[in-house]
Amino acid sequence: MKRTPDTKPPLAAALAAMIRKIPRGQVSTYGAVARAAGYPRCARHVSKVLNQVPGLPWQRVLGSGGRISLSGEHGLEQRFLLEAEGVRFKGGHVDLGSFEYHFPRSRRKPSSERQ
DNA sequence: GATATGACGTCAT
DNA sequence: CATGACGCCATAT
Numbered sequence: 001m002k003r004t005p006d007t008k009p010p011l012a013a014a015l016a017a018m019i020r021k022i023p024r025g026q027v028s029t030y031g032a033v034a035r036a037a038g039y040p041r042c043a044r045h046v047s048k049v050l051n052q053v054p055g056l057p058w059q060r061v062l063g064s065g066g067r068i069s070l071s072g073e074h075g076l077e078q079r080f081l082l083e084a085e086g087v088r089f090k091g092g093h094v095d096l097g098s099f100e101y102h103f104p105r106s107r108r109k110p111s112s113e114r115q
Numbered sequence: 116g117a118t119a120t121g122a123c124g125t126c127a128t
Numbered sequence: 129c130a131t132g133a134c135g136c137c138a139t140a141t
Binding site for chain 2: 029030031034041042043044045046047048050051058061062063064068069070071074075078
């Protein structure tokens with residue numbers, strides 16, 4: 001057969017899937033999401049996905065250190081939404097140590113050969 | 116194929 | 129802590 005016209009590369013789907021897993025009241029970061037999805041160097045693409053795919057908990061994705069990357073009204077909106085779901089800000093950023101969501105570890109191989 | 120872009124990350128100053 | 133430079137990498141033109 002000709003070839004699958006990959007209209008939707010796994011990248012966007014994988015990132016979106018990870019973003020959807022972030023529970024209410026918790027947050028993650030662009031880099032962490034990218035890594036969890038299996039694309040450690042694609043932090044920038046996370047933002048693209050947040051813009052493309054509607055319905056994602058976009059407000060739960062922050063920059064490194066728990067800082068909001070959006071600027072202006074958008075940034076305020078993000079902070080507002082997060083605080084509304086229980087995420088507290090401290091010194092202009094979120095304390096990741098307390099609110100970061102840790103994605104479950106991918107299992108390379110079932111119990112046989114761990115390493 | 117080349118260039119520009121982006122809600123990034125890290126390091127140096 | 130603020131700023132600047134550079135690296136990264138899929139998309140869009």
